[in-house]
Amino acid sequence: MEARDGVGRVDRVDRAMSWRPAVTGVAEVFHAHWRDHAYPGHTHDTWTLLVVDDGVIGYDLDRHDHTAVRSGVTLLPPHVVHDGRALTSTGFRKRVVYLEQDVLGADLVGPAVDAPLLPDAGLREAVSRLDRALVARDDLEAESRLALVVERLTAHLVRGRPGVVGTVQPAPGRVACLAREMFDADPVGTPGVAAVAHDLGVTTPHLVRSFGRAFGIAPHQYVVGRRLDLARRRLRDGVPSAVVATETGFHDQAHLTRHFRRFLGTTPGRFQSGR
Known part of the structure; x- marks a missing residue:
């Protein structure tokens, strides 16, 4: 953030805010603009999903140097020591979504330690949309956005690993029609997109894509x-x-x-x- 004094001089002001959304799988959302602050070594009991909006963040993860930049998404695994500091004189501005441990499998911690920066513009946009939905308290949308983000994160982390295969999903058209019937039956009391997907025996991303393909609109x-x-x-x-x-x-x-x-x-x- 920037503030102007009475004579028009610009002073940079450190600012941070956090809250816990009512969305299963999201432990916390944290937005910060730091000029001089540096994080000491620490750990989280959550996955740290981070996008940088301005500046560059340098950090050590498991005693190896890394950078978080605007062109990608950074994913830090739980219980692995890391720190953080600005690498530019103007500091950095970031948005973080902390994900509960069980959102991503424990077997993905190692790949995330090896390659925490994911240079994927589509994933960055997906995380930004998730963040915007969380800020707006649009929980149904955030739930769908989170499922798509987690699916894409998982695809990055399992890429090239043998034995990883996708689950066969039911026909999209049938899934979409059944979901619409459930939404129509009680649009106010619907437990959420993920719950409907669970009742239909499909993944949330499969339901979201199937619904969009069938009706030209997202379920939320x-x-x-x-x-x-x-x-x-x-x-x-x-x-x-x-x-x-x-x-x-x-x-x-x-x-x-x-x-x-x-x-x-x-x-x-x-x-x-x-x-």
């Missing part, structure tokens, strides 16, 4: 659309928007308003008043 977008249909009906019945938000599966009125404006180009209040 479909569920939000159905919830907005319910919200519109309740608003037309004269129910206050704050009540409608909680009744139709949104966190609060602000969450409903953001999606309402994004999908319908207006606010719940204006929609209800006819303006």
Whole structure:
């Protein structure tokens, strides 16, 4: 971050924030902009999934030098000692998603120690989308984004290892239709995309891809659309928007308003008043 004093001089300010989302598999989200701070050697009991937005981070992982740069994604395994420091005079800005240990297999710790930087632009964008969904508290979207990220991380870490084969998944069209039926049955109380995938006996990434291929929309977008249909009906019945938000599966009125404006180009209040 940057702050200006009364005479227009720019001072760089260190800033950090963290929170724990209500998304299974995500232990914490951490955003930081450090100018001078350096991390001493330490460990986490989670996987550290890191993207750098500005600057370059140098760090030792298991007593070997590495760098985290903007062109890739850095994945640090749990219980392995690492530190961290800026390699540029302007410091660095980073976003971190800490993943629970069981999100990735223990057998992937070794490959992650050997090659923590994954130079994959598509993976970086996928992590950024996951981070944005977590910031926005769009839990259904974050759940789907996380599954796709984990699948891609796993593919990087198992590449070239013998004996690693994919699981045969059911036909995509059938999976998509069954999932839509489950979402339609209870769009507010649906336990989540991962739970629906589990009930159908498929992986979450397979469900996400199958749904998109069949209907041209991601499952979380479909569920939000159905919830907005319910919200519109309740608003037309004269129910206050704050009540409608909680009744139709949104966190609060602000969450409903953001999606309402994004999908319908207006606010719940204006929609209800006819303006």
